[in-house]
Amino acid sequence: MIPGDFHVTDNCKPVSEVLQRIGDKWTVLVVMSLSGGPKRFSELRRAMRGISQRMLTLTLRGLERDGLVTRTVTPSVPARVDYELTALGRSLQTPVVALGQWAFDNIPQMEAARAAFDARPRA
Numbered sequence: 001m002i003p004g005d006f007h008v009t010d011n012c013k014p015v016s017e018v019l020q021r022i023g024d025k026w027t028v029l030v031v032m033s034l035s036g037g038p039k040r041f042s043e044l045r046r047a048m049r050g051i052s053q054r055m056l057t058l059t060l061r062g063l064e065r066d067g068l069v070t071r072t073v074t075p076s077v078p079a080r081v082d083y084e085l086t087a088l089g090r091s092l093q094t095p096v097v098a099l100g101q102w103a104f105d106n107i108p109q110m111e112a113a114r115a116a117f118d119a120r121p122r123a
Helices: 008-023 025-036 040-047 053-065 087-119
Strands: 069-074 080-085
Touching: 008 025, 025 040, 025 080, 025 087, 040 053, 040 069, 040 080, 053 069, 080 087
Parallel strands: none
Antiparallel strands: 069 080
16 A cells, blocks of 8 residues: 555655545535535535535635536526536545544544543543
8 A cells, every 4th residue: 555665754745735635524525415416506505514605615626626526617697507526536435435434433432532531630
């Protein structure tokens, strides 16, 4: 998985940038919301309660810049804008679902570990 010549300082920056993008909670929700096919901005916003219009715009713009989402404008009045996952974006679904499942499966153990940690006396 990691090449034998992997060098932490040389390789961490690009990996860190990718993890920053895909680790963002809104990115994960957008990717999962688009898993069923293209959606309009308003559909995405309704599907993701709590996201502001500005944050959704910034998230979609970042995903488009990174090649994970395409933005298609259909000339009409008003203009119709659809967002869809690219092949690269669809390839992100498998690890995102796996990570989500891991989190779901391990929430009880993590909560127990937090409670035990918080109950320990501090020196």
